[in-house]
Amino acid sequence: MSRVYNFSAGPSALPEPVLRQAREEMLEWRDSGMSVMEMSHRGKYFSIIAEELESDFRALLNIPENYKVLFMQGGASAQFSLIPQNILQGKTRACYVKTGAWSEKAISDAQNYCDVVVSASSEESKFTTIPDFSSWVLDDQAAYLHYTSNETIHGVEFSEIPNDNGLPLVSDMSSNILSRQCDVSRYGLIYAGTQKNMGPAGVTVVIVRDDLLGGASKATPPVFNYAEQAKNNSMLNTPATYNWYLVGLVLKWLKKQGGVGAIEQRNIAKAAKLYQAIDQSSLYHNPVELACRSRMNVPFILADDALDKPFLVAAEANGLFELKGHRSVGGMRASIYNAMPEAGVLALCDFMSEFERTH
Ligand SMILES: Cc1ncc(COP(=O)(O)O)c(C=O)c1O
Incomplete structure (x- = not known):
């Protein structure tokens, strides 16, 4: 067996110790006599x-008691519709910030339920910036x-929590949750698909402040009603x-790494190395x-797009996979999420420098 460095944007690389533990426990979990897959969810x-799972997640993000944690299905995409269905609470408008493909999608889905006020947009810069907070138009x-704290496709990330002007702040953290410290108490709601920093695809976490529960529209299916699920x-x-179970193993692995603060330092170092390699080159x-x-998704273009294919072929020959950019x-x-070891980033930087030298 030879495992490659997998730079996929999601589903993405998982920590190897997690995969090994899952393999060990495949036939029998602890002393239960059965696989986790075979257990009654109420047993x-x-x-x-x-x-x-819940207590480790709460501990890692220091989630205050007045927040519920939900583990849902339907992906972050379902949340684009479920958020307005659940927390409009009789209002007709919601503010959204447009900073890339994912916030654009969130806006388009929310428009089925309410009037969307686009408070700020970086579309003119082709989504390469974040509009200065002071320019945001917030409707009281x-x-x-709503904002997307990390735009997975455009590689744009908020380094600070924006001013909310008293509005409940909602953030799609699908691609940077648990990668950096986060003051949950500043938010009304945080949501994220698990398939990047938390485990395999198939679970969506929602952290929601108590006062936002209970006002869902009548048409909301019960399994998608936050208050009912809570x-x-x-x-x-x-x-x-x-x-x-797998998300739980990833959280235990993260605790062993020293928690979110420790992994954030490693993520800063990994991203700095990769951006340095890009900025120093002329290719x-x-x-x-x-x-x-x-810090999580690093897009880069080659000076000559005729080199894209040879780059990808040579990268794979060197054990570096899933580097093709998003088609848009x-x-x-x-993508260098928590589970990407520093050695993977160094291998990529070395490869990029060698490819530039020979092309
Ligand atoms: C920031 C962000 N939001 C939402 C999604 C959609 O997630 P899902 O495919 O789980 O619905 C993604 C997927 O990559 C994403 O990166």
């Missing part, structure tokens, strides 16, 4: 897994303010049990303004 063994009659510990119906270019470059942006993208 005594799975209850332990579910309780540890809006139900909430009352039922996210088990109104059968949850994705094995995925919960590679990253178009994002320095202050909002993502082109070029390359290296």
